Amino acid sequence: MKLKYIIYTIIILGLAYLVYYRISAxxxxxxxxxxxxxxxxxxxxxxxxxxxxxxxxxxxxxTDFSSDLDITGTLEANESVELHSEVPGLVTKINFTEGSxxxxxxxxxxxxxxxxxxxxxxxLTRERLSATNENRSKxxxxxxxxxxxxxxxxxxxxxSLRAQTQLIRAQLAKTSIVAPFSGRIGLRxxxxxxxxxxxxxxxxxxxxxxxxxxxxxPEKYIGQIGKGSEISFTTDGFTKTFTGKVYAIEPGVNVQTxxxxxxxxxxxxxxxxxxxxxxxxxxxxxxxxxxILIPNEAIxxxxxxKTVYISKGRxxxxxxxxxxxxxxxxxxxxxxxxxGDTVLTxxxxxxxxxxxxxxxxxxx
Numbered sequence: 001m002k003l004k005y006i007i008y009t010i011i012i013l014g015l016a017y018l019v020y021y022r023i024s025a026x027x028x029x030x031x032x033x034x035x036x037x038x039x040x041x042x043x044x045x046x047x048x049x050x051x052x053x054x055x056x057x058x059x060x061x062x063t064d065f066s067s068d069l070d071i072t073g074t075l076e077a078n079e080s081v082e083l084h085s086e087v088p089g090l091v092t093k094i095n096f097t098e099g100s101x102x103x104x105x106x107x108x109x110x111x112x113x114x115x116x117x118x119x120x121x122x123x124l125t126r127e128r129l130s131a132t133n134e135n136r137s138k139x140x141x142x143x144x145x146x147x148x149x150x151x152x153x154x155x156x157x158x159x160s161l162r163a164q165t166q167l168i169r170a171q172l173a174k175t176s177i178v179a180p181f182s183g184r185i186g187l188r189x190x191x192x193x194x195x196x197x198x199x200x201x202x203x204x205x206x207x208x209x210x211x212x213x214x215x216x217x218p219e220k221y222i223g224q225i226g227k228g229s230e231i232s233f234t235t236d237g238f239t240k241t242f243t244g245k246v247y248a249i250e251p252g253v254n255v256q257t258x259x260x261x262x263x264x265x266x267x268x269x270x271x272x273x274x275x276x277x278x279x280x281x282x283x284x285x286x287x288x289x290x291x292i293l294i295p296n297e298a299i300x301x302x303x304x305x306k307t308v309y310i311s312k313g314r315x316x317x318x319x320x321x322x323x324x325x326x327x328x329x330x331x332x333x334x335x336x337x338x339x340g341d342t343v344l345t346x347x348x349x350x351x352x353x354x355x356x357x358x359x360x361x362x363x364x
Contacts, residue, residue, distance in 0.1 A: 073215030
């Protein structure tokens with residue numbers, strides 16, 4: 001029995017030693033880890049106070065700035081109209097060749113007018129008879145043979161018939177469709193002998209020298225564009241660069257697109273350019289005096305606009321700015337920066353407010 005108790009005692013003491021050893025080892029590990037953590041925190045704090053993040057920067061200065069605005073537009077005819085007949089009838093003659101140039105006032109199409117001619121002859125006959133009666137009544141009035149009222153009746157009849165004659169002449173004139181302006185006429189959709197109505201499109205007449213080019217620009221460029229501003233553009237099918245000048249600007253901004261509608265005139269003496277063509281436009285903007293420009297990479301987009309970091313007291317300071325024209329590598333700053341500020345151009349996404357920085361100044 002004694003041996004049995006001795007064995008039990010040895011086992012219990014062994015287990016107790018193992019538990020004690022494990023607790024001691026864990027405590028030592030915790031103490032060593034905590035010490036290293038505190039030491040690391042202290043080292044990090046000391047290090048951050050003395051070493052800043054290496055970044056590039058530029059010193060803000062002013063300069064004269066001129067740029068071109070690249071936009072798209074559409075060529076339009078200077079004048080364009082669909083030709084219609086004001087009266088229905090049979091086409092008796094077509095006096096134009098499709099795709100040819102016509103002069104203002106040229107008769108392009110004639111419509112059967114025999115019934116109107118007959119009405120005109122009848123009206124003229126009744127007008128002549130009424131004129132004879134009016135003249136006779138006037139003589140009788142002078143002799144006192146009739147009253148003034150009887151003469152006024154005959155005069156009113158004559159004036160009424162004259163008005164009817166003018167109306168028929170007007171109807172007769174509508175049977176001849178003339179060119180309202182000089183230009184090039186397109187493909188026709190009617191033939192001689194065909195019946196047309198006022199809804200029938202006979203052809204399209206366009207004046208294409210000069211052409212108009214319509215385009216729109218963002219409202220922030222309003223102050224840099226005016227009548228007489230020059231544009232240059234290219235269009236598919238030609239390697240040549242064409243030029244034009246702004247002649248009209250819409251007096252208001254489109255509230256939906258926030259753009260300003262503009263039109264320019266383009267010489268087209270050889271009629272090579274055609275309405276409806278797509279144009280890639282380069283618009284020369286006015287030169288800005290004493291403009292502040294910074295590299296595009298310095299800009300940080302935020303919810304309510306744009307910001308940049310500047311170096312102040314060797315620390316990064318985030319400031320909000322307003323911008324204007326942007327080029328491929330620079331952007332105009334309208335407000336938020338002043339001359340002499342050092343704008344940070346690298347590390348913007350890693351910087352934080354009041355972070356220490358070491359700035360390497362570069363040329364813009």
